[in-house]
Amino acid sequence: MMSKSIKISLLVIGILLLINGIGNIIDDSRVLTYDIASILSGVGFILVSRLKIR
Numbered sequence: 361m362m363s364k365s366i367k368i369s370l371l372v373i374g375i376l377l378l379i380n381g382i383g384n385i386i387d388d389s390r391v392l393t394y395d396i397a398s399i400l401s402g403v404g405f406i407l408v409s410r411l412k413i414r
Contacts, residue, residue, distance in 0.1 A: 370409035377402030 381398035385391055 367409045370405050374402045374405030374409060377405060 377398050379402075381395045381402060384395050384398070
C-alpha cells in the first residue's frame with residue numbers, strides 16, 4: 361500500500377504534466393507528439409495515484 365505522501369506527489373506530478381501539455385498546445389496552437397505524451401502521462405500518474413491495491 362502506498363503512503364499518503366507518495367500518492368500526493370504522484371497526483372501533483374500528474375497535474376503538472378497535464379498543465380504542461382495543455383499549456384503548450386494553447387501556446388503555439390499546434391498539437392505535437394510531445395504534448396500528447398505529456399497529457400497521457402499526466403493522466404497515467406493521476407490514475408496511479410488514485411489506485412487502491414487491496
